[in-house]
Amino acid sequence: MTVFVIRRFLQSIAVLVVTAVIVFLGIYAIGDPAEMLISPDASQAERAQVVASLGLDKPLWEQFFTFTWNALHGDLGRSFVFNRPSIALIFERLPATLELTLTGLVFAILLGIPLGLLSGLKPNSATDEVIMTGSIFGFSLPSFWQGMMLIMIFSVWLGWLPSTGRGPVGEFLGLHSSLFTLDGLKHLILPAINLSLFKLSLVIRLTRTGVRETMPLDFVKFARAKGISERRIVFVHVFKNILIPLITVIGLELGSMLAFAVVTETIFAWPGIGKLLIDSIMRLDRPVVVAYLLVIVSLFIFINFVVDVLYSLVDPRVRLGDAS
């Protein structure tokens, strides 16, 4: 286990370094932020002064070196637009995104696994057909369209739920989240559903496939021959086997949900990091974009690590393979 953690840690550093280089070069190629920041009627001298103050007059390698050096000291640069440390901007908004994605994920799991089980245990039944058809819609209708339909139905026509923004934030056990106020919850429901519909379909299909692959296996028949109840066979024998692919995929999907909450956050004006990213790209606010991508990459690495640990907890074969 220790060897595994150390190896994983070194790999993570390599990934971070490579991403930093790619991101830095990529953002450099997009355009000159000075064009966006300086008003068109500024004089040549003013312009030169601003460019120099941002360090944009230096050669690329020197800019990268300065950036890396500062990054190693925990400074990912100041936002050109807000004139504040970019990392602070991101951490300010990260909780909103985390709250949104985690709610969406929990929703996808809590609904997806039972529906998938229902489908897989009675394949080709009417229930199965309905669930499968529903999941095709979840997969194929574009997320932004689903979001707009949700707003139209639940906010505009029915008027049940608010369509934009994050509600008031409550505090519980030192945690700040809109989960803890009624109005906050109301604001959260639509974007969370929007974000989770695709994942919900994915979880349903994964679970269904898992059930259908596991049920005909010999150990299920043997469990029946032992006189084990059908309930225990499904929820212990079969479910624990399905959990292995589920954890892998859900872990990866959590990362992508965090990174690509952009669409949902834009539609529902959710003040998360996705919206910050879009705004920053529009204004060519380089330090924020770079910091955002590095934070997301770090989150991905961390989630993958957690998945690997969980994986070894669920699958004894992995656990022992590592020790030997």
Next chain:
Amino acid sequence: MTSIGPPVLEVRNVSTHFMTRRGALKAVDDVSFTVGQREIVGLVGESGSGKSITGFSILGLVDPPGRVVSGQILFNGEDLLKMSPSAMRTIRGKRIAMIFQDPMMTLNPVLSVGTQMIETVQAHDKVSRAEARARSRDALGLVGIPSPEERLDAYPHQFSGGMRQRVAIAIALLHRPDLIIADEPTTALDVTIQSQILFEIKRLAAEFGMALIWISHDLGVVAALADRIMVMYAGRIVEAGKVDGVLSEPRHPYTSGLLSAIPAAVPRGEPLRPIPGFAPSPLSRPSGCAFRDRCVRATDICVTEPMLEIAAGREFRCFHPYLWSAA
């Protein structure tokens, strides 16, 4: 061993069909036999002859689209086919246990051996976890697994094939059933391990007074183990009787054909005589005797169904049985 008292199991005219798009597939066709107390019965046949399905039919474990369409399966006088699913569950694993062919597949890879044993105890008896664990440990010791206490916490992949089959046997023994159905339990194992497992099962069956149905395609194994043998062909029992009699003086041409196809049974230098042709597909069985297309003794009369003949403790379905001096 001779059986005393009423039989443990009486299978009467059982047919198990698989409903397919191309019609009913008669995997087991009008099969009848009895298993006496403490008796070891060998059920022999080629792949696809219906011998495993016969075993699954007894336990009510035939997977859809298959189902037992007719007959009676009397276990200690009670018809298993009339039982509710929940009543059937109290029989499975408790009064009738089963051992499967491939030990690599019968244990759940993600649950420890202990968990899989304890749940079997607790599925039938209301006992504490500690008590269930102690019984599991004792069962592992009984089948010759070293340091059973520690092995309870191990997972199936940490056992070899032979050891896994011992675990499966230990699970089957947990409730000291009246009957164990063993579906080719040694086929997937090395020859040396095979004989160990054979010996072990024979010893335990005798020790606990259990009856045993041993399903196999290996006549040699059955000869070494069983009291009685039943030969199955294309879903039917074509010959049955005491092991010695059937193997030394087979009446049915199919049994005789099986015997002359065994390398060890044929004198050195003489060629093996495989049975010509293939077992018929259950969907397109010839009418009358299903073996007639491959049979050297077949005549016109074989297109009609041969009746079961019973003579001197032997049963066979054939118009042209081999006649031996004694018969």
